[in-house]
Amino acid sequence: xxxxxxxxxxxxxxxxxxxxxxxxxxxxxxxxxxxxxxxxxxxxxxxxxxxxxxxxxxxxxxxxxxxxxxxxxxxxxxxxxxxxxxxxxxxxxxxxxxxxxxxxxxxxxxxxxxxxxxxxxxxxxxxxxxxxxxxxxxxxxxxxxxxxxxxxxxxxxxxxxxxxxxxxxxxxxxxxxxxxxxxxxxxxxxxxxxxxxxxxxxxxxxxxxxxxxxxxxxxxxxxxxxxxxxxxxxxxxxxxxxxxxxxxxxxxxxxxxxxxxxxxxxxxxxxxxxxxxxxxxxxxxxxxxxxxxxxxxxxxxxxxxxxxxxxxxxxxxxxxxxxxxxxxxxxxxxxxxxxxxxxxxxxxxxxxxxxxxxxxxxxxxxxxxxxxxxxxxxxxxxxxxxxxxxxxxxxxxxxxxxxxxxxxxxxxxxxxxxxxxxxxxxxxxxxxxxxxxxxxxxxxxxxxxxxxxxxxxxxxxxxxxxxxxxxxxxxxxxxxxxxxxxxxxxxxxxxxxxxxxxxxxxxxxxxxxxxxxxxxxxxxxxxxxxxxxxxxxxxxxxxxxxxxxxxxxxxxxxxxxxxxxxxxxxxxxxxxxxx
Amino acid sequence: xxxxxxxxxxxxxxxxxxxxxxxxxxxxxxxxxxxxxxxxxxxxxxxxxxxxxxxxxxxxxxxxxxxxxxxxxxxxxxxxxxxxxxxxxxxxxxxxxxxxxxxxxxxxxxxxxxxxxxxxxxxxxxxxxxxxxxxxxxxxxxxxxxxxxxxxxxxxxxxxxxxxxxxxxxxxxxxxxxxxxxxxxxxxxxxxxxxxxxxxxxxxxxxxxxxxxx
Numbered sequence: 001x002x003x004x005x006x007x008x009x010x011x012x013x014x015x016x017x018x019x020x021x022x023x024x025x026x027x028x029x030x031x032x033x034x035x036x037x038x039x040x041x042x043x044x045x046x047x048x049x050x051x052x053x054x055x056x057x058x059x060x061x062x063x064x065x066x067x068x069x070x071x072x073x074x075x076x077x078x079x080x081x082x083x084x085x086x087x088x089x090x091x092x093x094x095x096x097x098x099x100x101x102x103x104x105x106x107x108x109x110x111x112x113x114x115x116x117x118x119x120x121x122x123x124x125x126x127x128x129x130x131x132x133x134x135x136x137x138x139x140x141x142x143x144x145x146x147x148x149x150x151x152x153x154x155x156x157x158x159x160x161x162x163x164x165x166x167x168x169x170x171x172x173x174x175x176x177x178x179x180x181x182x183x184x185x186x187x188x189x190x191x192x193x194x195x196x197x198x199x200x201x202x203x204x205x206x207x208x209x210x211x212x213x214x215x216x217x218x219x220x221x222x223x224x225x226x227x228x229x230x231x232x233x234x235x236x237x238x239x240x241x242x243x244x245x246x247x248x249x250x251x252x253x254x255x256x257x258x259x260x261x262x263x264x265x266x267x268x269x270x271x272x273x274x275x276x277x278x279x280x281x282x283x284x285x286x287x288x289x290x291x292x293x294x295x296x297x298x299x300x301x302x303x304x305x306x307x308x309x310x311x312x313x314x315x316x317x318x319x320x321x322x323x324x325x326x327x328x329x330x331x332x333x334x335x336x337x338x339x340x341x342x343x344x345x346x347x348x349x350x351x352x353x354x355x356x357x358x359x360x361x362x363x364x365x366x367x368x369x370x371x372x373x374x375x376x377x378x379x380x381x382x383x384x385x386x387x388x389x390x391x392x393x394x395x396x397x398x399x400x401x402x403x404x405x406x407x408x409x410x411x412x413x414x415x416x417x418x419x420x421x422x423x424x425x426x427x428x429x430x431x432x433x434x435x436x437x438x439x440x441x442x443x444x445x446x447x448x449x450x451x452x453x454x455x456x457x458x459x460x461x462x463x464x465x466x467x468x469x470x471x472x473x474x475x476x477x478x479x480x481x482x483x484x485x486x487x488x489x490x491x492x493x494x495x496x497x498x499x500x501x502x503x504x505x506x507x508x509x510x511x512x513x514x515x516x517x518x519x520x521x522x523x524x525x526x527x528x529x530x531x532x533x534x535x536x537x538x539x540x541x542x543x544x545x546x547x548x549x550x551x552x553x554x555x556x557x558x559x560x561x562x563x564x565x566x567x568x569x570x571x572x573x574x575x576x577x578x579x
Numbered sequence: 580x581x582x583x584x585x586x587x588x589x590x591x592x593x594x595x596x597x598x599x600x601x602x603x604x605x606x607x608x609x610x611x612x613x614x615x616x617x618x619x620x621x622x623x624x625x626x627x628x629x630x631x632x633x634x635x636x637x638x639x640x641x642x643x644x645x646x647x648x649x650x651x652x653x654x655x656x657x658x659x660x661x662x663x664x665x666x667x668x669x670x671x672x673x674x675x676x677x678x679x680x681x682x683x684x685x686x687x688x689x690x691x692x693x694x695x696x697x698x699x700x701x702x703x704x705x706x707x708x709x710x711x712x713x714x715x716x717x718x719x720x721x722x723x724x725x726x727x728x729x730x731x732x733x734x735x736x737x738x739x740x741x742x743x744x745x746x747x748x749x750x751x752x753x754x755x756x757x758x759x760x761x762x763x764x765x766x767x768x769x770x771x772x773x774x775x776x777x778x779x780x781x782x783x784x785x786x787x788x789x790x791x792x793x
Contacts, residue, residue: 132703133667137765140702147702148766169699170706174782178666178695178706179766183784187776192762222671225620225650229627230668251668252624255701262700271697277625277722323628343635350632361625361722575624 012049016041023086027294027510027529030084035096038087042102045074045083053077053440054099054427056513056524056541057109059117061091063143068094068119071526073513073541077424077438079445082513089119098124105427108549116141116257128197131250131578135193137182140258147258148173148180154534155262198248202236205243213238218560222251226331226564229574233551233567237560245555245563247548249578256579260538265291265368265505268538272525273362275540276576278323281316281353282518283576284366285309289448290514290525291368294507302495305370306450310487311383312356312365313516314480318391319349320519321473321480322398324571328470329402331568332411338402345394348386355379368505370497380491387484395477403474412467416554416566419464426550429543430521431472432570436464442517453490454483466562466569473571476519504533520544520571540579544572584610605743612656612682613736614644619655621675624662626689626722638725643732652678657735660712661722663691663698664705666767670760676712677757681749682742684735687714688728690721697721705767711758 012020012031019037023030033041045051051074060069068091074083087096098121099106110121111130118139121127128134138145149169151157158164170176202217221232230251236244256275260268272287273280292299301309326342350360356375357363365372402408418428423436433440439460443451459475461468509531515524521543528537547570555563585591589601622630633640634648649655652675664672676685687708690696695706708714715738718731744750759770772779 133763135764147700149700149706151700174779175772177710177767177769178699178702178704179768181780181783182765185765185780187762187764187768187773190764192764222668223621223650223675229622229624250703251665251671252663253665253667253703254624254663254698255703259698259701274625274697277628339631340636343632344637347632347635347637360724361628 012045015044015048020085023084025510027508029511030086032086032088035087035089038097039099039102041085042072042074042099045085046102049083050076050078051083052424054103054105055082055515055522056526056539057099057106057113058526058537058539058541059094059113059119059141060528060537061117061141061143063091066091068117070096070113070119071511072099073524073526075446077440079440081446084513094119095122096120097122098127100124103427104422104425105546105549108546112545115139118142129250131253133193133250134197137180140255141261147255148178153262154532155264155267198234198246202234202244202246205236207238207243209238215243220563221248227567228327228572231567231572231574231577233563235555235560235563240559240561242555242558242560242563245552247551249545249548249574252574252578254575254579256540257538261535263535264533265507265535266503268535269366270362270364273364274575275542275579276320276518276520276523276544276573277361278573279316279320279519280361280363281312281365282516283523284363285313285449286514286516286518286523287525287527288366288368288514289516290512290527291505291507293512293514294510294527294529295368295505296508299369300498301370301449302498303492304374304494305496307487307491308356308371308375308496309366309449310451310454311484311491312353312363314484314487315349315352315383315386317480317519318477319346320571321477322346324473324519324568325398325402325470327571328466328565328568329408331565332408334407338398341394341398341401345391348390352379352382352386355382367497367501369499370495372497372501374496380488383484384488387481387488391481392478395474395481399474403471408470409467411562411565412470412569413465414463415466415558415562416569417464418550418554422550422553423464426553427546428521428550429547430517430519430571431459431469431476432521432547432550434459435461435468435472437462442515442522446515448514448516454486456480456482466565469569469571506531506533507535515541518543520573520576521547523576540576542576542579544570544574544576545579548572548577608744609740609742613739616643616645616657616684616732616735616739617647617649617655618645618657618659619652619675619679620648620650621652621658622661623664623668624691626661626692629722629725629728630659630661630688633725633728638729640729640732643729643736645732652676653680655679656683658683658685658712659688660685660692660708660714661688663696664708665703666705666761667703667763669705669708669711669767670763672708673711673758673760677760681755682747684715684738685712686716686718686731686735688718688731689723690719693717693719711761711769 019034053075056073070087113119115129221227222230232248234246272283275283322342326339329338354360357365418436420437439458441458456479459472507529511528524541526539530536584602585600586602687693698704716734762768
């Protein structure tokens with residue numbers, strides 16, 4: 001704990017004498033706040049202590065203690081470490097006051113906690129399920145909720161272990177499918193919920209338009225070429241203007257967290273690849289960082305591994321931003337040609353990943369305390385060619401073709417504006433936040449790895465519109481190239497892994513929040529360990545998910561064609577949005 | 580005229596060999612179809628990115644006559660199920676399949692679409708699109724590399740080559756039945772399960788209750 005955080009904690013303790021206690025469990029930190037003090041506490045943190053950025057909200061089901069805990073991670077938008085506080089409520093009927101009125105960024109995260117853990121947030125104006133559909137039975141992340149293909153609570157499953165009786169889960173299920181129904185359920189005497197909840201409140205929205213024109217509700221997605229996957233938007237239109245827009249997600253909800261809590265720590269690394277499948281290396285790093293924090297100071301990552309981690313992350317950032325720019329231009333109607341330019345460069349980066357990690361996209365390259373293997377011969381030269389010669393030239397080329405292009409400028413300027421206050425309020429991260437004039441980059445604000453050794457600037461722009469998000473991404477590619485050049489020049493020889501690689505690690509009990517600046521923004525992993533070989537709670541604070549909280553705000557008042565490019569400018573990946 | 584549509588055993592004079600081909604109706608019908616497969620522009624998850632890479636300049640599946648990706652199912656011949664099929668998404672996928680005109684083909688791209696993949700045990704994951712749609716080609720991989728996808732697409736072409744006008748399902752008498760669209764209830768409900776539902780449900784509860792009796 002540094003001096004400033006100590007001073008703040010002292011102030012907090014004097015400010016709140018009752019209702020706020022220090023979390024004194026071993027391995028835990030932060031405060032435990034009484035539920036009825038929560039809103040006052042959070043407001044004071046924001047207004048008096050400067051913690052204005054609500055990074056993550058999630059729930060933890062402490063089944064043995066019959067408690068449900070909601071965990072909040074707060075940061076200052078000027079940088080620095082986290083302030084963590086928790087609310088504990090009984091497990092049977094968990095009700096927590098909603099922070100929606102204090103931090104708009106709590107919106108989706110509270111809905112997610114309601115959906116998956118059944119924690120009710122009192123005062124949330126729209127507490128619907130977000131990832132599963134309305135009418136789904138149960139709250140799946142609760143520890144006593146078992147899915148249809150449940151075999152054991154933890155992996156490796158007995159049936160796969162030597163001596164186990166191997167069987168396939170679907171052979172055990174009478175429906176031979178991954179389904180489970182409540183007792184006595186009769187589909188003939190039952191009416192489905194349908195889409196009523198999705199469309200509720202979307203019609204007849206009051207407007208001050210004296211013409212009293214008719215509004216129509218339009219549905220975009222989940223199968224739509226502009227939605228970058230299976231994202232869905234429901235928009236109420238007045239003419240071509242969006243009056244109200246509601247994002248609908250969960251079409252790629254692959255139960256990352258439930259599976260993650262059953263996996264051993266090591267097994268989760270390949271799953272993090274599949275979160276943001278355009279930038280698997282940074283997702284690896286976020287998770288590995290969280291577990292390394294749990295393991296404590298005995299984990300020392302060798303120098304060479306630290307450098308390679310940075311190099312891989314920055315290559316990932318470039319690949320991701322190239323894809324984002326290509327996709328944005330696709331959405332603008334410049335169909336596939338800019339994308340082809342971007343993908344050509346991305347392929348060269350993927351070649352490096354394939355050589356180093358063995359896979360183009362799902363790299364699975366990081367390990368606790370290092371990396372899985374060293375760079376093969378010749379790859380370093382390839383990296384140097386890219387970082388020093390080809391990429392700078394190609395980025396300038398892309399810049400020359402696109403930035404001043406009249407159609408790009410006219411379509412993007414002034415569209416989807418988010419002011420700095422709004423961006424912070426919505427917990428926006430990454431290029432979305434930086435394009436709104438907040439120079440917040442985890443690599444600078446709360447440096448991890450060896451980022452404090454490199455000389456680079458935080459790309460920032462001040463209009464908060466689609467065009468500025470594009471400019472920020474372009475500038476970030478340039479800054480990444482700067483970091484790459486320094487890292488490649490300094491890359492030392494040596495080990496890439498601390499000790500021998502282990503297949504199963506035991507992690508001391510406690511909690512940790514690891515966060516990295518992924519290309520899409522702050523990617524956080526909240527891991528709770530109970531001392532066994534599997535994480536007790538494994539939560540992903542996904543930037544593409546939380547950046548969408550502000551989507552309605554950005555789109556309202558703009559034209560429906562602009563909704564497509566606003567979504568493109570946020571740069572979402574559905575694997576991470578829905579997890 | 581391409582060599583590969585000529586039937587063997589006919590003597591075409593040498594001066595006409597590039598102008599005239601003697602062939603069967605099946606052959607020319609399939610030859611036309613195999614080089615104009617229009618995939619649907621429809622990405623589900625990670626595999627969709629490899630699908631985009633396959634469409635892009637390095638791998639370029641337009642070499643096989645597949646460059647025209649259609650966002651509308653009404654104009655597509657080939658559904659590339661590229662990614663994890665979730666329960667929330669499967670009604671839409673079945674609906675899209677029903678909207679595609681015959682002849683239509685389904686390729687299950689990657690481990691997830693083939694059988695659930697790494698996410699199989701998940702509560703919102705369908706263990707393979709073949710639980711609902713007839714799959715023609717399975718491509719293993721997580722995700723399959725563009726080369727693997729190209730290989731899978733070539734298998735589709737081979738499949739087209741071997742079809743005969745006499746036997747294909749879309750020229751048979753009567754309408755082809757649409758696949759019933761799954762319903763989102765307390766869990767995913769397949770309407771085809773309705774007849775045996777009560778029986779299976781009772782069995783399922785017996786399975787759940789069993790460990791307690793022991």
